[in-house]
Amino acid sequence: MATRQQAATSDVAADMTDRAFLQQQADSPRRERGTRVRRRRVRAAWLFLAPMLVVLAAVAGWPLVRTFWFSMTDASLSSLEGGQFIGLENYLVYDNGWYGIMADPMWWQSVWNTLYFTLVSVSLEAVLGVIVALVLNAHFRGRTLVRAAMLIPWAIPTVVSAKIWAWMLNDQFGIINHMLLGLGLIDAPLSWTADASLSMWAVIIVDVWKATPFVALLVLAALQMLPSDCYEAAKVDGIHPVRVFFRVTLPLIMPALLVAIIFRALDALRVFDVIYVLTSNAASTMTMSIYARQQLVEFQDVGYGSAASTLLFMIIALITVVYLYIGRRQLGGGS
Amino acid sequence: MAGVKLERVNKRFGSTRVIDDVSMAIGDGEFVVFVGPSGCGKSTLLRLIAGLESITNGDLLIDEQRVNNLTPQERGIGMVFQSYALYPHMSVYQNIAFGLKLAKTDKQTVDERVRQTARILQLDGLLERLPKALSGGQRQRVAIGRAMAREPKILLFDEPLSNLDAALRVQTRNEIAGLHKRLGSTMIYVTHDQVEAMTLADRIVVLNAGHVEQIGTPQELYERPASRFVAGFIGSPRMNFIHVEARTGNDRGCRINVPGVGERDLPQQLPADAVGERLELGVRPEHLHLTPAAQGEGVEVVNVEYLGSEAYLYLQMADGELLVCRTEAPSRFERGERVTLDFDADKVHLFDGEGRALPVADAARRSDRHSEQAPT
Numbered sequence A: 001m002a003t004r005q006q007a008a009t010s011d012v013a014a015d016m017t018d019r020a021f022l023q024q025q026a027d028s029p030r031r032e033r034g035t036r037v038r039r040r041r042v043r044a045a046w047l048f049l050a051p052m053l054v055v056l057a058a059v060a061g062w063p064l065v066r067t068f069w070f071s072m073t074d075a076s077l078s079s080l081e082g083g084q085f086i087g088l089e090n091y092l093v094y095d096n097g098w099y100g101i102m103a104d105p106m107w108w109q110s111v112w113n114t115l116y117f118t119l120v121s122v123s124l125e126a127v128l129g130v131i132v133a134l135v136l137n138a139h140f141r142g143r144t145l146v147r148a149a150m151l152i153p154w155a156i157p158t159v160v161s162a163k164i165w166a167w168m169l170n171d172q173f174g175i176i177n178h179m180l181l182g183l184g185l186i187d188a189p190l191s192w193t194a195d196a197s198l199s200m201w202a203v204i205i206v207d208v209w210k211a212t213p214f215v216a217l218l219v220l221a222a223l224q225m226l227p228s229d230c231y232e233a234a235k236v237d238g239i240h241p242v243r244v245f246f247r248v249t250l251p252l253i254m255p256a257l258l259v260a261i262i263f264r265a266l267d268a269l270r271v272f273d274v275i276y277v278l279t280s281n282a283a284s285t286m287t288m289s290i291y292a293r294q295q296l297v298e299f300q301d302v303g304y305g306s307a308a309s310t311l312l313f314m315i316i317a318l319i320t321v322v323y324l325y326i327g328r329r330q331l332g333g334g335s
Numbered sequence B: 001m002a003g004v005k006l007e008r009v010n011k012r013f014g015s016t017r018v019i020d021d022v023s024m025a026i027g028d029g030e031f032v033v034f035v036g037p038s039g040c041g042k043s044t045l046l047r048l049i050a051g052l053e054s055i056t057n058g059d060l061l062i063d064e065q066r067v068n069n070l071t072p073q074e075r076g077i078g079m080v081f082q083s084y085a086l087y088p089h090m091s092v093y094q095n096i097a098f099g100l101k102l103a104k105t106d107k108q109t110v111d112e113r114v115r116q117t118a119r120i121l122q123l124d125g126l127l128e129r130l131p132k133a134l135s136g137g138q139r140q141r142v143a144i145g146r147a148m149a150r151e152p153k154i155l156l157f158d159e160p161l162s163n164l165d166a167a168l169r170v171q172t173r174n175e176i177a178g179l180h181k182r183l184g185s186t187m188i189y190v191t192h193d194q195v196e197a198m199t200l201a202d203r204i205v206v207l208n209a210g211h212v213e214q215i216g217t218p219q220e221l222y223e224r225p226a227s228r229f230v231a232g233f234i235g236s237p238r239m240n241f242i243h244v245e246a247r248t249g250n251d252r253g254c255r256i257n258v259p260g261v262g263e264r265d266l267p268q269q270l271p272a273d274a275v276g277e278r279l280e281l282g283v284r285p286e287h288l289h290l291t292p293a294a295q296g297e298g299v300e301v302v303n304v305e306y307l308g309s310e311a312y313l314y315l316q317m318a319d320g321e322l323l324v325c326r327t328e329a330p331s332r333f334e335r336g337e338r339v340t341l342d343f344d345a346d347k348v349h350l351f352d353g354e355g356r357a358l359p360v361a362d363a364a365r366r367s368d369r370h371s372e373q374a375p376t
């Protein structure tokens, strides 16, 4: 009984299995030994987990708590510790009209921009990534070379590649405009990064260019694990390759694709570098991260910026939890 | 239903020739088994017929039509793979239904076909399971069901039983035999297990290093192997081979000297100029006769294997060769005893230096002799 309480206080998840285990063992004469073994195992597990938990607490937990604290003060960049506790006023407050982040149309604009950017860029990356992976999975001469070359966009630091793209997209000297003009597709140079209707697409194009290799790599790994004999069976049965792709290949690579998508989605939801380099603080491409940085650094308002960061964190957490929940439900139902 | 004809079929992978001038004709509704040692090209030959590999040279005809350039489906072929090749994420039902490429309106027909197939293969209760929740034998039946649900003219099996345990193998073997009777479709079956080959086949094709060694009924292969290779491959325990020397020979028969046995007359034709050459005598374990010998004479029984219904005796020849003899169980002889060897002269085989079987002289006369002897 004492063991059980100990386990319950120490770890909920372990306790669930522990309890089932104990239940099983309840009438068994080996119960005594079983609990001791179990206890030793739990202790060993904690021992192994401890370093990671400590590191996580230091590098993730502490900043998070600190940010959360700042978000409830009116601290500014010049006097970090001089902030007064003001409750949730940074988030929302009524003072002859609504104030605070939640009442700032710019914030909601940046939330919408972020979601739009995430949805479009990750969808494109998923589709293109699968296509690229399928091509790289085929047998052709120089395949290894192409595989290595494909990884280059992913290997270049984002700031560098974004700067390269910024020059290529430059309205005066950019090679993209030059080529489009040369081909006669446009009559006048487009200002890709300045034009509000184009800049979001410019940013998406660059992000897709950069991140597609990542998706392709994960999917390629999954493709290479596929049972080749299934494809021969499908061939003998005369099933159309397109049908084979949607009914056999896609379901089998789905787990890998879902992992790739969640990685990409998390990256995209807190996107900063590529957008900041390409369009700086422009409203049409302002994302949550850019908004938070602007408040925090440019307006020196640490409290307000921290509140924005906290909201960003909560939105990402919410989306992740929902995604994982749906993903697990679907995977669980499928297998 | 359809016959299959191979005309001088060759297959090369790069510069290695894997199938070498293979010709054969498989009749409509026939059950043909390809056997041979590992790596002899059985799977490759089957995949050539299926259309999974392209033929380098030669013609493949189905129903008298050249099908070299047709897709597997156009050839009307179903195939059961050694690894089952079930779609891991689909239920048994879906696995069987997936290949039934019928229009959406035909859902009813698909359903009927799947359920009928499942009934034949006794998969009724398993239709909603995923492959990983099935035993090896059940998976095998699903794989067979998937291949046969489309009602192909020709069914190909590539070592379908090699992943099953011995008992299940016998059972599934019987099921496949029953299936062939019921469906009546042409079946080509690859195995390296000669018991499977003997029990299932109408005719067996023995392959060796990419060429056909012999084609014949199980009985023909067992009783009249065309070569030392076939003789050694078919039959378990293996045929005994004894080096012998030819004393005399002509087109009516020959006389050979068998070490430990003495001179014997055999009905095999031997060209006179081959006299004195080293030949090999092939004797099946059941055609060796043993009689007790005095100390220091005959050969020694070095091991006795008791199998319940019969026993195998291992005999050590003077040149170190081990012979195996099949006797009734329990055996009359024990380990360490000495025995004298003899054999039925008209049941043995003689192979020349290249491993070819020497033809038997005047088979009509020999069979006369048999019928004369029979009443006595």
Ligand SMILES: Nc1ncnc2c1ncn2[C@@H]1O[C@H](COP(=O)(O)OP(=O)(O)OP(=O)(O)O)[C@@H](O)[C@H]1O
Residues within 6 Å of the ligand: B013, B016, B018, B036, B037, B038, B039, B040, B041, B042, B043, B044, B045, B192
């Ligand atoms: N794709 C290929 N490329 C090159 N050589 C191949 C290829 N496929 C098969 N071979 C060679 O062809 C020969 C015959 O192979 P095959 O698979 O037909 O043998 P098998 O008789 O089925 O053997 P097993 O009983 O082991 O299945 C082997 O020597 C093999 O190495």
Ligand SMILES: [Mg+2]
Residues within 6 Å of the ligand: B042, B043, B044, B159
């Ligand atoms: Mg094989």
